[in-house]
Amino acid sequence: MRTKxxxxxxxxxxxxxxxxILFIVAIGLCWQVTTSMIPLNNPKLYPSPxxxxxxxVESLPELLKGTWSSFLIxxxxxxxxxxxxxxxxxxxxxxxxxxxxxxxFAKVVAPIPPTVYIPYAIALMPTFRISAIMxxxxxxxxxxxxxxxxxxxxxxxxxxxxxxxxxxxRIEYMRRVVFPATLPDIFSGMAVGLALSFILxxxxxxxxxxxxxxxxVQYYADYADYPRMVAGIxxxxxxxxxxxxxxxxxxxxxxxxxx
Amino acid sequence: MPGIKTLSGxxxxxxxxxxxxxxxxxxxxxxxxxxLSFAYGAVPVLDDINLEIAxxxxxxxxxxxxxxxxxxxxxxxxxxxxxxxxxxxDGRVIAGPDASRGVVFQDYSLFPWLNLRDNLSIAINKTRxxxxxxxxxxxxxxxxxxxxxxxxxxxxxxxxxxGMRQRAAIARSLALGSPVxxxxxxxxxxxxxxxxxxxxxLMQLCHAGTARRTVVFVxxxxxxxxxxxxxxxxxxxxxxxxxxxxxxxxxxxxxRHDYFKSKGFIELEGLIAALYHExxxxxxxxxxxxxxxxxxx
Numbered sequence: 133m134r135t136k137x138x139x140x141x142x143x144x145x146x147x148x149x150x151x152x153i154l155f156i157v158a159i160g161l162c163w164q165v166t167t168s169m170i171p172l173n174n175p176k177l178y179p180s181p182x183x184x185x186x187x188x189v190e191s192l193p194e195l196l197k198g199t200w201s202s203f204l205i206x207x208x209x210x211x212x213x214x215x216x217x218x219x220x221x222x223x224x225x226x227x228x229x230x231x232x233x234x235x236x237f238a239k240v241v242a243p244i245p246p247t248v249y250i251p252y253a254i255a256l257m258p259t260f261r262i263s264a265i266m267x268x269x270x271x272x273x274x275x276x277x278x279x280x281x282x283x284x285x286x287x288x289x290x291x292x293x294x295x296x297x298x299x300x301x302r303i304e305y306m307r308r309v310v311f312p313a314t315l316p317d318i319f320s321g322m323a324v325g326l327a328l329s330f331i332l333x334x335x336x337x338x339x340x341x342x343x344x345x346x347x348x349v350q351y352y353a354d355y356a357d358y359p360r361m362v363a364g365i366x367x368x369x370x371x372x373x374x375x376x377x378x379x380x381x382x383x384x385x386x387x388x389x390x391x
Numbered sequence: 392m393p394g395i396k397t398l399s400g401x402x403x404x405x406x407x408x409x410x411x412x413x414x415x416x417x418x419x420x421x422x423x424x425x426x427l428s429f430a431y432g433a434v435p436v437l438d439d440i441n442l443e444i445a446x447x448x449x450x451x452x453x454x455x456x457x458x459x460x461x462x463x464x465x466x467x468x469x470x471x472x473x474x475x476x477x478x479x480x481d482g483r484v485i486a487g488p489d490a491s492r493g494v495v496f497q498d499y500s501l502f503p504w505l506n507l508r509d510n511l512s513i514a515i516n517k518t519r520x521x522x523x524x525x526x527x528x529x530x531x532x533x534x535x536x537x538x539x540x541x542x543x544x545x546x547x548x549x550x551x552x553x554g555m556r557q558r559a560a561i562a563r564s565l566a567l568g569s570p571v572x573x574x575x576x577x578x579x580x581x582x583x584x585x586x587x588x589x590x591x592x593l594m595q596l597c598h599a600g601t602a603r604r605t606v607v608f609v610x611x612x613x614x615x616x617x618x619x620x621x622x623x624x625x626x627x628x629x630x631x632x633x634x635x636x637x638x639x640x641x642x643x644x645x646x647r648h649d650y651f652k653s654k655g656f657i658e659l660e661g662l663i664a665a666l667y668h669e670x671x672x673x674x675x676x677x678x679x680x681x682x683x684x685x686x687x688x
Contacts, residue, residue: 296488
């Protein structure tokens, strides 16, 4: 069937592009229905959306304070990992003998799950914050580094040719050619590193924090205040999603030339 | 046939027509290729190439795909190292790429993350140390004007057409101030109209007036080679070697249409066709000898 302006069955595609939102709405409805319909449900253990929302609003000041405290760990650890991972990755990916020297070590150390460093970091460092920053740093460093090395050691030959013709020295070549050419890989590493940072942050906070998002969830679980705990989980999800979305926005801006 | 010189019939008054292998004594010679051989691994690509290029000469290197013409250009640029032999530029053996020999590739001379102006600006930064960023950008715009790209400096390579990218690439090598310009099928990816326009532009920039640039222009297009080149180096295949050098008379080139119908052009075109026919026959013969031997074993 054709509509007036000639597009076949245009009314059918009215919901196109909204599938993601619809799915989330459906999940919310399921949640509401299951909490109110199941007669044996314990509202303390499995709180309804309304109860959770109420807890969220009530806890918002505490959550915001926790976010700030978590970011004081996440941002320094993550940024340090990105800067050092990218710079060292470009150097190792470009200088062949350094690659031969460092690569075997990286291959052994990079796959160690960074969570296993947490107890030792807490023992080693003077404060919890510094030890958590260290763990986030280690966790985010390897994905950024590994991706950057892969990109930097595979810079297209024609970029290298052009750098030679322009008379670039090694440092200028790394700065003006390898760095921009490797940016797509650096961003892939940054995305993996950021997701890992949030995991490490919250796990570290379960161990020994006085504050923060992971601590919030742990604290209310201990006191069996599950509406607040669920609110904490949802809030942490929202923060993680926002951070990833922000990174994606940055990536689109920086990598406008990638086609 | 006037103006036609093959390897067997060299003429000593011809620019760069010293017997192969001699060290350049002619002061006009800027580039001299001596017993140059090149291979990718075990595959021979170029075999005993000898060539002398005079200052201001426009050399067209003509050959079919796989004859090693791009390799020859990369060797001239210093982007590859010869297996044996050497290339001397202004009295110095070429050991690597540098700004004294600018290169225009088929379609990847520009960095995609920089706009056209900044692509030129980094070249200007190399040749004119210590000038301010705004001055560099101003000079870059001047060069873009020169190649017929006024006011598009802020555009990125992906935003403009292939013809515009090649114009910008030519502008970059002009901005680099390289006395020698090496071009690897620079117009090969362009449509016929843009190709003609850019040929004319290049002739106007490098070939006219008193300050002539030395250009080595690689192409597989016979018409292009004969129109652009003062001298055409014809390469044969398996392995790549010079099968002939043709001096092209400059008369009549101001009118492209008439030139392609002129007796001189038609004669040269016929000669090149004959040379390639000969090269193909020689290879078929060589192949049949090999298979013949194989059968007898």
